[in-house]
Amino acid sequence: MKKIEFTVLVLITFIIAAGAQQADNNSTCVVCHRDQDPPLSTPVEQLKTSIHNNPKLSCAGCHGGDPTAEDADMAMSKAKGFIGKPSPEQIPKLCSKCHSSAAFMRTFNPNVPVDQYQLYLASEHGILLKKGDKKVATCVSCHDVHDIKKANDPTSPVFPSNIADRCGKCHADADYMKGYSIPTDQLSEYKKSIHAKTLYDKGDLSAPTCNDCHGNHGAMPPGIASVANVCGACHLVQSEYFSASPHKEAFDNMGVSECEACHGNHAIQKTSDQMIGTDEQAVCTQCHDEGSQGYKTAALMRDGIDSLATEISLAEAMISKAHLAGVEIQDKALNLSKSKDALIQSRALIHTLSMDKVGGKIKQGLKAAINALEIGRQALKEVGHRRNMLIIMVVLTLLVAGFLVLYIRVRERNND
Amino acid sequence: MDKLKKLSNWFEVRIDLSGVKKFSDKKVVPVHQQHFWYAIGGITLFLFITQIVTGILLLLYYRPAADSAYESVQFIMTSVRFGWLIRSIHSWGANLMIFFLFVHMFSTFFMKAYRKPREMTWISGAILLILALAFGFSGYLLPWNKLAFFATKVGTEMAAVVPGVGKHILIFLRGGEDVTGATLTRFFGFHVALLPMTTFFVLLIHLVLIQAQGMSVPPTLEKEYKKNPKTMKFFPDFILRDAVGWLAVLGLLGVLAALFPWELGEKADRFASAPMGIKPEWYFVFLFQTLKYIPGRIFSLNGEALAIFAIGLGVLFWVSVPFFDRRAQKNLPSKAFTLIGIVLIIYIIVLTTISYFFSS
Amino acid sequence: MKETSKSRRTFLLSGLLSSLTAFGAMMLYPVWRFIMPPKVPESTQNSVKAAKVNELEPNSGKVFPFGSKPAILIRLGNGEYRAFTAVCTHLQCTVQYRKDFKLIWCACHNGRFDMNGNVVSGPPPLPLEPFEVAISGSDIIVSKRA
Structure with missing residues (x-):
């Protein structure tokens, strides 16, 4: 019995040890390459931290050849299908061998998408590659070659905070992009944007970077008429309002790109109330000339928004004044937040272009703000009430003191 | 009047109050050009009693913990009826009390009231001043607002420069390495238990000594006074x-509390950066300003430590002035000490003014 | 002469005593009012009465003030209560319960949160802070998590 147990134990130990070494032992590629000088040994090094460092995968999966052959020439013989370094046009096809196979990918993760190759073929990159352009991005341009990592690994070049720089590797390189008719300032423009600030400064990984608007595998600039849909992926309300507004049709007919016409694209900035209206910073005057209906509406909207914002800040000032004076205000929170909600909603409603809708919301907000202001005013009255009590107190104190002084005098005069 | 007599008879039958009566009948206060100053001590005492009463009232609602101290003071200020008044009186009263303490101290100093046999009265008074400052320092932190938090941080930091035991004093004061909720709990303990108890005993000694020895007549007026000893009965003339004066102070407190309610400020945040221009309470400002002028190193010694050591020596000197002022002890005019007092007052006023108006 | 001075003295004394009584009453009134606790007997806003037990139907919500900010109490379809801050993490609008979605919804930019406060869709970058709900007698008490 004991002997059997021992044998089992030894066997288990061997299996575990073998498992740990599997990737190495199974392949003569690794055995040879790891002892070479770089760059021949580099793939072995890089593979160690790669998601592809898995016993189910081997070098031959991409490079062909025979990983079991002891002899180098045998292992890397064309007869055995060895292709060496795959050329750009071979790469997407190679990757798709596994990544487009739902049956195979399912064995790693049942949720992993398998449509990357399809998307790539439809992308600007894929289309150009098919036409024979070898400078365009393929899988490895973004994902790297041997040290491929999961997209949610922070050290991966396609992790949200790394993507923009990775796209910029080509798109911001004026020399490389020579011969293509597109600008190369997208990366530097993007880095100035509110999106980049949110992503890099606030560290909010849900903030959009290149691929959130352009797609990743199916990268393609959005068509003019679909911009609102792209932005609307996050800015739901504004996009919904815009798409139902007269601007939608007008912009599409004029060939003006939707959200971008007012907000810009890569260098998009935080919005402000100055954008609406008719003064210098207002975007409306790009199209709406003085005297037109649109011009009038823009001015009206701005007036409404400004008056609500002023009323809110007045109410806030009043309430904080009362607060400092030590007067409690119970309902201030709800009234103030109601009016602030209305301000934010009316800003979004601008995209409907309907003064009725914006004005209605502003009216709601004004009502709440005026309520809050009134509450603050009442609270300050309480401070006035205190002053009245103070007068009573001072009068009484003086009265007592007066009597006291007179009493002392009379007493002492008598004593003398 | 008859009823009053009956009541006093009722007591007299039960306790022998003849001693007290005799004492109060006999006790007189000297009357001369400067006897106005005798009232200041009484005003200070009255303010101290106001502090006890308002302090006890505040204890009904105050909570000494970092997560609720600020909220509880806010609650007192906003939700408790007249809470704003009680808290403002406590805060204003504290400041007025310290102001009158200083006035009282300098008046007795210039009137040389510390001469024999009143050395102990002076020393107990000086201890009371230090206790009052400790009251102020500990009470300042209790609302747990931003300004107080950082002032306490800076204030306790000074303890650390004492060679050898400084670090231990700092940790004792703060209840740890840093100013935290533990410091608040500690300061609360000091403010409502340790300090009141100590003050009670020292104050008792101070008052008993005054009653036993009577008021001192300043040496400049003594000759004239002896020629023509005009007095006033302590009870009821002097008390009335x-x-x-008490009424006047009470009125002043009411006016200050109603017109300038003590602000609560922002809640302390341990991790926020220090606000601009943090200052200690005004009665520490002249010391704070002094330390600003001290160079970091004096003869290869830590300048701040040296300055604090010097201030400590100064305080010690001030407390033991009765023993240094030999001429006053012999009833001779001691202009040197009058000069010291004047210089000190000017120094305090000048440095405080600089700190508030000419310092960034 | 002596008589008038004596009567004057009595007048002054009685004036002094009565004004002193009034003064004392004036001093004691605020003290008395201070001692009697106010209607909200808690100083820290760590918990608040949000609603009565029968106030909310299943699958409905209510916004109530919690300290200086609004909070939302929700009764799920199964009768269970949940409470969160009602301040949207996007632009601080006040959120509401949507019966049709069975979600918390922000009217400003269509942000949606599930019944654990997590973001389902829309611009909010962070989940809503959840509060504890306890039922005490006929009151529903919402308190901050320690």
Whole structure:
């Protein structure tokens, strides 16, 4: 019995040890390459931290050849299908061998998408590659070659905070992009944007970077008429309002790109109330000339928004004044937040272009703000009430003191 | 009047109050050009009693913990009826009390009231001043607002420069390495238990000594006074006059509390950066300003430590002035000490003014 | 002469005593009012009465003030209560319960949160802070998590 147990134990130990070494032992590629000088040994090094460092995968999966052959020439013989370094046009096809196979990918993760190759073929990159352009991005341009990592690994070049720089590797390189008719300032423009600030400064990984608007595998600039849909992926309300507004049709007919016409694209900035209206910073005057209906509406909207914002800040000032004076205000929170909600909603409603809708919301907000202001005013009255009590107190104190002084005098005069 | 007599008879039968009566009948206060100053001590005492009363009232609602101290003071200020008044009186009263303490101290100093046999009265008074400052320092932190938090941080930091034991004093004061909720709990303990108890005993000694020895007549007026000893009965004449002063102070407190309610400020945040221009309470400002002028190193010694050591020596000197001022002890005019007092007052006023108006 | 001075003295004394009584009453009134606790007997806003037990139907919500900010109490379809801050993490609008979605919804930019406060869709970058709900007698008490 004991002997059997021992044998089992030894066997288990061997299996575990073998498992740990599997990737190495199974392949003569690794055995040879790891002892070479770089760059021949580099793939072995890089593979160690790669998601592809898995016993189910081997070098031959991409490079062909025979990983079991002891002899180098045998292992890397064309007869055995060895292709060496795959050329750009071979790469997407190679990757798709596994990544487009739902049956195979399912064995790693049942949720992993398998449509990357399809998307790539439809992308600007894929289309150009098919036409024979070898400078365009393929899988490895973004994902790297041997040290491929999961997209949610922070050290991966396609992790949200790394993507923009990775796209910029080509798109911001004026020399490389020579011969293509597109600008190369997208990366530097993007880095100035509110999106980049949110992503890099606030560290909010849900903030959009290149691929959130352009797609990743199916990268393609959005068509003019679909911009609102792209932005609307996050800015739901504004996009919904815009798409139902007269601007939608007008912009599409004029060939003006939707959200971008007012907000810009890569260098998009935080919005402000100055954008609406008719003064210098207002975007409306790009199209709406003085005297037109649109011009009038823009001015009206701005007036409404400004008056609500002023009323809110007045109410806030009043309430904080009362607060400092030590007067409690119970309902201030709800009234103030109601009016602030209305301000934010009316800003979004601008995209409907309907003064009725914006004005209605502003009216709601004004009502709440005026309520809050009134509450603050009442609270300050309480401070006035205190002053009245103070007068009573001072009068009484003086009265007592007066009597006291007179009493002392009379007493002492008598004593003398 | 008859009923009053009956009541006093009722007591007299039960306790022998003849001693007290005799004492109060006999006790007189000297009357001369400067006897106005005798009232200041009484006003200070009256303010101290106001502090006890308002302090006890505040204890009904105050909570000494970092997560609720600020909220509880806010609650007192906003939700408790007249809470704003009680808290403002406590805060204003504290400041007025310290102000009158200083006035009282300098008046007795210039009137050389510390001469034999009143050395112990002076020393107990000086201890009371230090206790009052400790009251102020510990009470300042209790609302747990931003300004107080950082002032306490800076204030306790000074303890650390004492060679050898400084670090231990710092940790004792703060209840740890840093100013935290533990410091608040500690300061609360000091403010409502340790300090009141100590003050009670020292104050008792101070008052008993005054009653036993009577008021001192300044040496400049003594000759004239001896020729023509005009006095006033302590009870009720002097007390009644004192009462006018108390009423005035009470009125002042009410006016200050109603017109300038003590602000609460922002809640302390341990991790926020220090606000601009943090200053200690005004009665520490001249010391704070002094330390600003001290160079970091004096003869290869830590300048701040040296300055604090010097201030400590100064305080010690001030407390033991009765023993240094030999001429006053012999009833001779001691202009040197009068000069010291004047210089000190000018120094305090000048440095405080600089700190508030000419310092960034 | 002596008589008038004596009567004057009595007048002054009685004036002094009565004004002193009034003064004392004036001093004691605020003290008395201070001692009697106010209607909200808690100083820290760590918990608040949000609603009565029968106030909310299943699958409905209510916004109530919690300290200086609004909070939302929700009764799920199964009768269970949940409470969160009602301040949207996007632009601080006040959120509401949507019966049709069975979600918390922000009217400003269509942000949606599930019944654990997590973001389902829309611009909010962070989940809503959840509060504890306890039922005490006929009151529903919402308190901050320690």
